[in-house]
Amino acid sequence: MQTICPHCHSSRVTKNINVDSTFSIIEQLCSSTTLSGLGASVCRYYKVNPAIGIIAGSAIASTISLARDKLQPPLLVVATKPSYLCNTCLKIFTI
Numbered sequence: 001m002q003t004i005c006p007h008c009h010s011s012r013v014t015k016n017i018n019v020d021s022t023f024s025i026i027e028q029l030c031s032s033t034t035l036s037g038l039g040a041s042v043c044r045y046y047k048v049n050p051a052i053g054i055i056a057g058s059a060i061a062s063t064i065s066l067a068r069d070k071l072q073p074p075l076l077v078v079a080t081k082p083s084y085l086c087n088t089c090l091k092i093f094t095i
């Protein structure tokens with residue numbers, strides 16, 4: 001299926017970076033499970049009680065999730081609308 005630019009009707013259109021997958025990677029990186037695990041392995045490396053790492057990781061994760069909640073509305077709008085770039089008129093549009 002060919003995407004056509006609504007401005008100049010050119011078919012030379014490239015889909016922009018898939019925000020959806022970028023978003024889920026950020027989601028994955030910021031999850032408390034990932035950060036707790038990361039904290040625990042850092043502590044194992046430095047020979048510190050892994051429980052401290054899990055607590056620290058969870059604290060970082062909750063800080064990030066608080067920050068992410070504030071950022072979520074614009075991110076969700078972008079994520080639901082994949083954008084396209086027209087190579088002829090260089091305009092970005094969504095379908």
Ligand SMILES: [Zn+2]
Pocket residue numbers: 005006007008009010086087088089090091
């Ligand atoms: Zn165009």
